[in-house]
Amino acid sequence: MKKPKKSTLHLKLKHHYVFKVLCFAVVLMIISVTFFYFALKIYFVDKVYPGTFFAGQNLGGMNKATLLDFVTNKTKSFESSVVLVHVENDSFPINVSDLGVSYNPALISYSVFNSGRHLSLISQVVYSLNKNQIGADYDLNLERFNKTLRDKIYDHETLPVNSTIEFSLGQPKISTSRKGSLVDRSTLLRDLGQNFVNLSNHELTINFIDTSPNISEGQLQKAYDKVLALGKQQLVFSYDYDKWVLSGKSLFDLLAFYPNKQLSNHALSFYFGKDPISLESIYIDKEVNGDVDVSVDESKLEVYLESISQVVDKSTHDATLRFENGKVIEFKSAQDGQALDIEKTKELILQKLSVNFSQPDSKLLVQLPVKVTKAKIANAEINSLGIKELIGAGVSYFAGSIPNRVSNIVLGSSLINGVLVKPGDVFSFDAQVGPVSSAQGFKQAYVINSGKTVLDDGGGICQVSTTVFRAALNAGLPIVKRTAHAYRVGYYEQHGFKPGFDATIFSPSVDFQFKNDTDHHLLVQTIVDPGNAKLEVDIYGTLDGRKVEISDPVVSNITPAPEPRYQDDPTLPTGTVKQVDFAAAGATSVFSRRVYKGDQLILDDTFKSNFRPWQAVFLVGKG
DSSP states (O other): OOOHHHHHHHHHHHHHHHHHHHHHHHHHHHHHHHHHHHHHHHHTTTBOOTTEEETTEEOTTOBHHHHHHHHHHHHHHHHTOEEEEEETTEEEEEEGGGGTEEEOHHHHHHHHHTTTTTSOHHHHHHHHHSOEEEOOOEEEOHHHHHHHHHHHHGGGOBOOBOOOEEEETTEEEEOOOBOEEEEOHHHHHHHHHHHHHHTOOOOEEOOEEEEOOSOOTGGGHHHHHHHHHHTTOEEEEEETTEEEEEEHHHHHTTEEEEETTOTTSOOEEEEOSSSOOEEEEOOOOTTTOOOEEEEEOHHHHHHHHHHHHHHHOBOOBOOEEEEETTEEEEEEOOBOEEEEOHHHHHHHHHHHHHHHTTOTTOEEEEEOOEEEEOOSSOGGGTOSSSOOEEEEEEEEEOTTOOHHHHHHHHHHHHHHTTEEEOTTOEEEHHHHHOOOSGGGTOOEEEEEETTEEEEEETTTHHHHHHHHHHHHHHHTOOEEEOOOOSSOOGGGGGGGOOTTOOOOOBTTTBOOEEEOOSSSOEEEEEEEEGGGTEEEEEEEEOOOSEEEEEOOOEEEEEEOOOOOEEEEETTSOTTOEEEEEOOBOEEEEEEEEEEEETTEEEEEEEEEEEEOOBOOEEEEEOO
16 A cells, blocks of 8 residues: 555655755855955055956056056056058058047046945845956047047048039029038047947947939029029119119129028038039938029128218208308208118019019119108308209219229319309319329329320329219200210210210310209319229209209110231330220210200200220330
8 A cells, every 4th residue: 555644754754854945045145245345445445446447457456546547647648659550551550649629537537336235135246256347438629529530531531522513604504413421430439439438449440321412403403494594684773973883793603502401500601713613512401302493681781772872961051051162162062961761672673673683684673772861950041152053963983993093083082172153154174173284193093195005194084074064964055065985985875875875075175064054153162982892973063953964875776896916115124014905896876855945945955975996995005
C-alpha cells in the first residue's frame, strides 16, 4: 500500500525550507544594498561617485579640487585642438576654437560631482556598478560657427538659382531655374555636437543634399504678364507747371514681388545696377508654393513721393516790399503755404495702377493733391504799386549742367531778379542782363556759335531767357521778340516739356522781350534751386481777369541727327574725349496761345520753331 501522507509532509517541509532560504537571501540583499548605499554616502561624501565617466575616463573617487583641475585641463586642451573634416575629395582641419564653442569648467565639475547623488537607494547602487558617461555642457557662438563653416565649405556648395525676370534692352524675359547642392548642415551640426559633448576629435564627413530653387519658371508667369503690361505704361504726376513721369526703369524700381497670399511679407525685390534687372529671393513660405505676384511697394513709393514734395512744398509767409535805387531789393508776396498730401497721393496711385495693370499702352494721369495754408497778411495792405499777386510763372530744369553753366544760370537770374516793369513798358532781357562777358562775372561754358559748339562766356544764359519766356506766356503778356534755338536743347525738354518752349538770346543782336500791357507795375522774381536743378521765374502784378489757353505743340518734319562730330580742344589733356553735345533730331514745332479778357480775345499768337538736326559733339584733347 502507498503512503501518501508521508510524501505530502516531505514536500511541505521542503517548500518551507526553500521559502526560508529565499527570505534569508532577500534580507541579506537588502542589508547589503543598504550597507553599500550608506558606504557610498559616507565614503564618497566629498568624492565623485564610482561609475562616473567624463571624456572617456573614470573619475570615481576623485575629490572636488582634483576634479575641477581635470575638467579645466580637458576643456582647454579640447578648445585648442583640431577636428579633421572630409568633404568630397578634400580634407581639411578646423580649429575647435574657430567653431565658437566654449566651456565653463566649474559648471561641468558641479554636474559631474553631483551625478548619481539624487537617485533612489537601488538606483544609486545600480549607477555605481555601471559606466555612466557624463557629457559636457557647452556654449556655441552661432555667428562664429556659421562663418567658419561658410569659409571652409563655400567652394564646395552649389547654390540653387531661382527663376528671375531679367530686362535686357527693355525687354523682360523669364530665366531658367537650377537646383543646388548644399551641405547637410543639420547632420553636420549634430555630429559636431557629439564631439563637443564628449570632448572628442572624431573625424567628420560632410554630406550634401539637393536643394530646389524657391522660385520656378511657372511661379513667375503672373508677375511676368503684369511686368509686360507695366512696360507699356506711363504714370504722369502733375502740379502747377511741374510734371514727373514714371515709366520703364523708374516704374519697375517701385515694384515689390511676393508669393501668392503673402502680400504683407514681400519676398522679392528688383535691383538696378550694372547688371540687368534681376529678381532675387529673400523669403518664401515653403507651404505656399503658389505663383509670384507683383504690386507696388508702398515704402519705395513713399520715398519717391518725398522727393516730389521737396519741389512742391512751400512755407507760408507774409508780404514784404523794399526798394533801393529804383529797384526792388527785397520782395515777398503774401505766399500761401502748400504741402503735398503724400498719403492721398499714394492712394490715388495704387488705385490707378491696380485698375490699369492689365491695360497696355495706357497713360495714367495723377493730379497731385496739395494742402494749402493761407497767408495771414494780404499784399494790398503794404503795396501801392499793384504788385499784389502772382500772375504767371515759368519753370525749366538743368540737370546734368557743368558747374560753370550752373554758375551762369545763377548770375543771369540774379541780374533780372527784382526788376520792375512799368505799365506800357517793354521788358528787354539784353538790357537787364547787360553784356554777357567775363567782366560781368560770367564763366566759360559751351555755346553754339557759327554752327559749332565752343567755349564762350555765359554758356547757360539761355536757360534764364527761356524760363522768362515761359512765365510771360503763362501770364498772358504780349511777346515782342522771341527767337528759337537753332536746334533742340535737351535741358529745355526735361520734365516732359515739348520742343518749342524756348527762347535764345545773343547780346546785342538777339533779344527776348515782352510788354506790360496791364494797368499796374509788374515785378520779375527768380528762384534758383541747384539741389533740384530747377529755375523758376515768377511775374507779380494785379490779376485783371485774363484767361490763357496754350495748345500742345504740333511736332513735324522730324529729321534724324547726323553722324557725331569730333573737335580738337587744346584745353583738354591729349587723349581725353569729352562729349559736350548730344544728338538731336531736327523738327518743326508749332503751338498757339489765346488770351481772353472776359469774353474778348485780346491776343492770338502762333509760335513756330524750326530746329535743325544736330549731331553729337565730342571734344578731343590736344593739350
